[in-house]
Amino acid sequence: MSHSESGIIGAADGTFRAMDTIIFAGLLVVVVGLYRRRSRRWVLAGWWLVLVLTLILLRHHITSGLGLGLTW
Numbered sequence: 001m002s003h004s005e006s007g008i009i010g011a012a013d014g015t016f017r018a019m020d021t022i023i024f025a026g027l028l029v030v031v032v033g034l035y036r037r038r039s040r041r042w043v044l045a046g047w048w049l050v051l052v053l054t055l056i057l058l059r060h061h062i063t064s065g066l067g068l069g070l071t072w
Helices: 019-035 040-067
Strands: none
Touching (some): 019 040
């Protein structure tokens, strides 16, 4: 099975389509930190990092989709 068939690389320009996996992994790391009773500062930093990465990925995917001629 090639990468394009598996859904990992699905765009015409070869960009990765694993945004949901990256978000899930970031949230899982934060939950593990909560389970291990990390400090509040560590957990908040993790949540902010996941939020910022999500917004960056969302911006990239929206602009690349619009560049392909897709509309909202």
